[in-house]
Amino acid sequence: MKISVNKAHFPVTVLGPGRRIAIWLQGCSIGCKGCVSQDTWVRDPGRDMRVAQLLAWCRQTSAGDFDGVTISGGEPFDQPQALGALLDGLRQWRTQGGPDFDILCYSGYPLATLQKKHAQLLGKLDALIPEPFVDKLALTHVWRGSANQPLVLLSERGRSRYAAFVDAATSGEAKRMQAMVDGNRVWYVGIPARGDMAALEASCKKSGLEFSQASWRS
Numbered sequence: 001m002k003i004s005v006n007k008a009h010f011p012v013t014v015l016g017p018g019r020r021i022a023i024w025l026q027g028c029s030i031g032c033k034g035c036v037s038q039d040t041w042v043r044d045p046g047r048d049m050r051v052a053q054l055l056a057w058c059r060q061t062s063a064g065d066f067d068g069v070t071i072s073g074g075e076p077f078d079q080p081q082a083l084g085a086l087l088d089g090l091r092q093w094r095t096q097g098g099p100d101f102d103i104l105c106y107s108g109y110p111l112a113t114l115q116k117k118h119a120q121l122l123g124k125l126d127a128l129i130p131e132p133f134v135d136k137l138a139l140t141h142v143w144r145g146s147a148n149q150p151l152v153l154l155s156e157r158g159r160s161r162y163a164a165f166v167d168a169a170t171s172g173e174a175k176r177m178q179a180m181v182d183g184n185r186v187w188y189v190g191i192p193a194r195g196d197m198a199a200l201e202a203s204c205k206k207s208g209l210e211f212s213q214a215s216w217r218s
Helices: 051-062 080-095 111-117 156-165 196-206
Strands: 002-012 020-025 048-050 068-072 102-106 127-129 177-182 185-190
Touching: 002 051, 002 080, 020 051, 020 080, 048 051, 051 080, 068 080, 080 102, 102 156, 127 156
Parallel strands: 020 068, 068 102, 102 127
Antiparallel strands: 002 020, 002 048, 177 185
16 A cells, blocks of 8 residues: 655654654645645655555654654545555554554544544544634644644543643744754744744845745745
């Protein structure tokens, strides 16, 4: 089974509790206005890899010392079979002597749609952040881009680890972004507030740094 992957990083600390493996899948049929990950929209066969290869990377990179896996995109549920294979592999790792990590997934689809079309996949997750990103709605809650997006708890593990964050507000002091270097590229990971990326770009420009590519611009 192959899965289309935009990128994967470890450790990520701004997309769920603790130190996490974060995986961004490639391809999105929704295309929310104002999305900061527009580089993940186009389906690209050149980014296909075997699920087994991705799972091996997770094991090797984390060395089993992490708290959770966050799956985003792109739109993970646009690859339902591949997503299911990835979730099965992660859950097998966890149950066969692996670390006690949780699995959080983002989706731009409404919760009702996911419950109707992908109930089996939801049963393999611990927590879910669904609903389309709405640019005109403020960033109000931790790990969510707009006020319409809930944090849905789907398992006992999810309820144990995420209950305190369901209504947790995003404060001005909370860490929302982190920078990661990948070869000659710098990735900014997280949930920026409105205007954060433009302000960052302007600040870098004053220091003589130009953004040759920006994922929040098509």
